[in-house]
Amino acid sequence: MDFSFTEEQSMLRDTVASYLADHYSFEQRRDALKTEAGWRPAVWKAFAEELGILGAPFSEELGGLGGGSTDNMVVMEEFGKTLVVEPYLGTVVIGGGFLKHSGYSGAADIIAQIIAGTTTIAFAAAEPQARYSWQDLKTTAKKDGSGYLLNGAKAVVIGAPWASHLIVTARTGGAQRDAQGVSVFIVDKSAKGVTTRDYPTVDGFRASEVTFENVSLPAEALIGSEGAGLPLVEKVIDEAIVATCAEACGVLRRLHEGTLEYTKQRKQFGQPISQFQVLQHRMVDMFIQLEQSISMTYMANIKLADSDVERAKGVSAAKVQIGKACKFVGQNAIQLHGGMGMTDEMAIGHYFKRATMIEGAFGSTDHHLARYEGLSLGKAA
Amino acid sequence: MDLDFSPEDAAFREEARAFIAENYPKALREKQARGEDLGKEDFLSWHRILASKGWSAPSWPKEFGGTEWTPTQKYIWSEEQARADTIGILPFGVAMLAPVIYTFGTQEQKEKFLPGIRDGKVWWCQGYSEPGAGSDLASLKCKAERFTGDDGKEYYLVNGQKTWTTLGQHADWGFFLVRTDPDAKPQAGISFLLIDMKSPGIEVRRITTLEGGHEVNDVFLDNVKVPVENRIFHENQGWTCAKALLAHERSGIAGVARSKRGLERVREIASTELSDTGGPLLQDPFFKRKVAELEIDLTALEFTELRTLAGEQSGKGPGLESSILKIKGTEIQQRLHELALEAVGHYGAPYLRDLGHNANIGPGYADGLAGDYFNGRKTSIYGGSNEIQRNIIAKMVLGL
Numbered sequence: 001m002d003f004s005f006t007e008e009q010s011m012l013r014d015t016v017a018s019y020l021a022d023h024y025s026f027e028q029r030r031d032a033l034k035t036e037a038g039w040r041p042a043v044w045k046a047f048a049e050e051l052g053i054l055g056a057p058f059s060e061e062l063g064g065l066g067g068g069s070t071d072n073m074v075v076m077e078e079f080g081k082t083l084v085v086e087p088y089l090g091t092v093v094i095g096g097g098f099l100k101h102s103g104y105s106g107a108a109d110i111i112a113q114i115i116a117g118t119t120t121i122a123f124a125a126a127e128p129q130a131r132y133s134w135q136d137l138k139t140t141a142k143k144d145g146s147g148y149l150l151n152g153a154k155a156v157v158i159g160a161p162w163a164s165h166l167i168v169t170a171r172t173g174g175a176q177r178d179a180q181g182v183s184v185f186i187v188d189k190s191a192k193g194v195t196t197r198d199y200p201t202v203d204g205f206r207a208s209e210v211t212f213e214n215v216s217l218p219a220e221a222l223i224g225s226e227g228a229g230l231p232l233v234e235k236v237i238d239e240a241i242v243a244t245c246a247e248a249c250g251v252l253r254r255l256h257e258g259t260l261e262y263t264k265q266r267k268q269f270g271q272p273i274s275q276f277q278v279l280q281h282r283m284v285d286m287f288i289q290l291e292q293s294i295s296m297t298y299m300a301n302i303k304l305a306d307s308d309v310e311r312a313k314g315v316s317a318a319k320v321q322i323g324k325a326c327k328f329v330g331q332n333a334i335q336l337h338g339g340m341g342m343t344d345e346m347a348i349g350h351y352f353k354r355a356t357m358i359e360g361a362f363g364s365t366d367h368h369l370a371r372y373e374g375l376s377l378g379k380a381a
Numbered sequence: 382m383d384l385d386f387s388p389e390d391a392a393f394r395e396e397a398r399a400f401i402a403e404n405y406p407k408a409l410r411e412k413q414a415r416g417e418d419l420g421k422e423d424f425l426s427w428h429r430i431l432a433s434k435g436w437s438a439p440s441w442p443k444e445f446g447g448t449e450w451t452p453t454q455k456y457i458w459s460e461e462q463a464r465a466d467t468i469g470i471l472p473f474g475v476a477m478l479a480p481v482i483y484t485f486g487t488q489e490q491k492e493k494f495l496p497g498i499r500d501g502k503v504w505w506c507q508g509y510s511e512p513g514a515g516s517d518l519a520s521l522k523c524k525a526e527r528f529t530g531d532d533g534k535e536y537y538l539v540n541g542q543k544t545w546t547t548l549g550q551h552a553d554w555g556f557f558l559v560r561t562d563p564d565a566k567p568q569a570g571i572s573f574l575l576i577d578m579k580s581p582g583i584e585v586r587r588i589t590t591l592e593g594g595h596e597v598n599d600v601f602l603d604n605v606k607v608p609v610e611n612r613i614f615h616e617n618q619g620w621t622c623a624k625a626l627l628a629h630e631r632s633g634i635a636g637v638a639r640s641k642r643g644l645e646r647v648r649e650i651a652s653t654e655l656s657d658t659g660g661p662l663l664q665d666p667f668f669k670r671k672v673a674e675l676e677i678d679l680t681a682l683e684f685t686e687l688r689t690l691a692g693e694q695s696g697k698g699p700g701l702e703s704s705i706l707k708i709k710g711t712e713i714q715q716r717l718h719e720l721a722l723e724a725v726g727h728y729g730a731p732y733l734r735d736l737g738h739n740a741n742i743g744p745g746y747a748d749g750l751a752g753d754y755f756n757g758r759k760t761s762i763y764g765g766s767n768e769i770q771r772n773i774i775a776k777m778v779l780g781l
Contacts, residue, residue, distance in 0.1 A: 126727050128728075128743065129655055130655075130657075131654070131655055131656060131657050131662075131726045131727075132657050132726065133657045133658070133659075136657075136659065155727050155728070155743065156727040156728065156730050156731065156743070158730075177659060197742065199731050199732065199733065199736055199740065199742055200731075200732045200735070201730040201731060201732055202592075202729070202730060202731075202732045202751040202752070202755070203730070205730075207730060207731065209742060209743075267513075268514075268515060268516050268517035268520070269516075269517045269520075273516075276768075278768060278771075279768070327719075331715075331758065334758045334762075335758070335761060335762065335766070335767075338515050338516070338762050338766065339510070339515060339544070339545045339597075339759075339762060339763075341591075341758070341762075342590050342591055342597075342756075342758065342759050342762065343588055343589065343590060343591065344589040344590060344591050344593065345588075345589070349591035349755070350591070352591070352755070352758075353591065353751075353755060356722075356751070356754070356755070357729075357730060360723070360726065360727070360729060360730075364723060364726070366665070366667040366668065366723075367657060369667065370657070370667065
């Protein structure tokens with residue numbers, strides 16, 4: 001049994017942390033979010049060229065650092081600590097995940113562009129009617145000669161304004177909610193018929209409503225096998241959830257630390273408020289939630305290599321823990337900061353907002369409880 | 382023991398409902414529907430309409446313009462307002478300051494200040510909290526020193542900082558707690574002053590809250606000259622006024638009628654939103670259970686409030702039980718925010734404040750729900766945090 005990180009992973013953590021310490025202060029982040037673009041391409045370029053982290057989970061023969069999901073976890077936890085918005089999750093974890101696992105013929109080329117920082121990807125899966133079901137698809141890709149014609153609409157596609165490409169789930173057969181008939185495509189965002197409506201999100205990211213109107217896709221846009229894409233989608237989303245859980249651990253650490261620090265220096269009734277037992281117990285409960293979240297994230301990361309059912313169970317269990325922790329730790333961090341926690345000026349509220357959005361990311365706590373229940377009773381994922 | 386409404390109560394409900402339907406400003410309703418931030422005149426327009434009907438200060442004694450409604454009528458009135466989604470009358474003047482003035486003020490002060498409060502002519506703000514005095518309000522430092530002016534009249538010179546002053550950006554006047562005796566025990570050296578916000582030396586500075594809104598402010602007082610006749614009650618006995626005011630601040634805080642309406646809205650949203658399996662979200666077993674639990678908790682709060690009201694009717698003031706109403710009322714409001722945000726799934730994420738409210742991203746009812754959830758965290762902090770309320774119950778009710 002071993003929960004330690006390799007020397008390479010520890011170095012990766014230090015590299016990311018020290019770069020972010022210099023370039024990603026709360027003020028630097030705030031200024032960047034206010035710009036029209038809402039992110040910093042220069043930071044992305046540094047991730048690619050200076051730090052080399054965009055190749056973290058890719059094999060050396062693909063030009064990467066030879067790591068895997070644990071390396072994604074390391075990067076994402078550091079990103080959580082500083083509330084990084086740049087699209088590592090969409091591009092490297094999700095985009096990279098689809099390319100790696102699908103046997104896609106063009107994978108090597110696109111992965112090389114990801115590692116170089118020239119291709120950025122957003123994941124266009126959710127639809128307005130579908131809530132957290134990934135197989136509820138009104139978007140269709142109909143055979144058109146050797147290629148496809150893509151039509152439909154996708155909801156709240158995080159990172160789409162910054163993306164060069166979209167990975168899109170669409171129906172090539174079956175009825176709206178069937179497990180069969182789901183296919184995955186990579187779409188150039190500048191393709192004719194793709195329109196985006198861009199907006200900021202409450203936690204500082206940018207997203208788009210994306211519509212496809214008779215977008216003509218070549219045959220090579222298909223990732224994986226036609227009509228049988230759902231297991232691939234589930235697998236990659238599970239990897240994205242583990243990465244998001246790791247990000248949440250970073251966010252939760254900051255919420256907890258920030259609260260300890262604040263209550264130690266805030267004096268009322270002639271003493272630091274950290275001396276009040278009722279607040280001490282609250283901070284202990286926050287700490288327990290944080291520790292349990294770290295444990296569950298490691299567990300789920302290990303389960304990523306397991307069978308589909310075990311993987312899905314482990315990931316959903318972790319997401320349930322993370323969702324509960326984000327709510328409890330986030331709300332109490334604000335409560336213990338009092339009025340100061342309510343201000344835009346203090347970082348703590350921004351961590352709370354991110355924690356709140358993570359609660360619903362890739363499925364709410366209820367969604368994952370139901371998924372876990374279904375799997376425990378022997379139903380398919 | 383019964384819950385029956387008398388024929389008079391039923392008639393009153395009809396009258397209240399009809400009055401709102403006929404008189405609520407259309408422009409205000411439209412602004413609310415679009416989710417726009419309300420300005421000073423928006424807040425005051427409904428207040429003034431109610432004042433002309435004589436209904437702007439239901440809880441006041443009749444001689445100052447109160448309605449002498451029974452607690453049941455007040456309950457009906459709050460229900461009808463919530464039902465019609467009206468804005469409320471802001472609490473600072475009518476609910477918080479006025480009881481202090483008519484309980485502790487001089488005849489002159491009553492005549493000077495109460496009509497403007499009642500009629501919605503003067504906007505009041507609260508100067509209580511300071512950066513170093515929140516839960517421990519009695520440790521406040523803003524100081525007021527007495528001096529004789531060139532005109533031979535007595536004044537206070539006020540210096541210090543107040544914070545979390547809600548809607549202070551619109552205020553004409555403010556009520557302030559200031560330290561007039563730095564050597565006395567904390568509670569014994571405080572006075573209650575009314576200050577004209579246009580006085581030289583006052584600066585109101587915006588605090589942006591985490592959802593992006595402008596609701597609260599810092600107020601800086603630099604050598605502000607305040608006539609001594611603007612002090613309520615005796616010098617150094619302002620804490621008595623402050624305590625009375627905080628009890629009133631808490632008594633309206635349960636917000637049962639508004640929460641009932643909020644619950645209805647959650648049901649509406651969850652009837653439209655679909656669950657993962659395609660049916661209405663409201664039929665999802667997990668979601669349905671949370672709605673049911675919340676409804677049961679709200680019923681418990683409602684009956685606790687009704688018992689308090691009945692106690693008030695038999696002559697007891699808003700008692701220490703009001704801390705229960707504050708704790709449970711705010712927790713329920715916060716859970717409603719959680720549930721509404723959860724109901725809209727992905728569409729909780731868009732931040733449309735800067736895009737204007739006609740952005741048409743996702744369903745219209747989703748707009749601002751995350752902001753409401755974030756902003757709503759204040760309710761367990763303000764008006765004496767819920768931790769302080771539990772201390773009050775432990776000490777004053779349980780005698781621990």
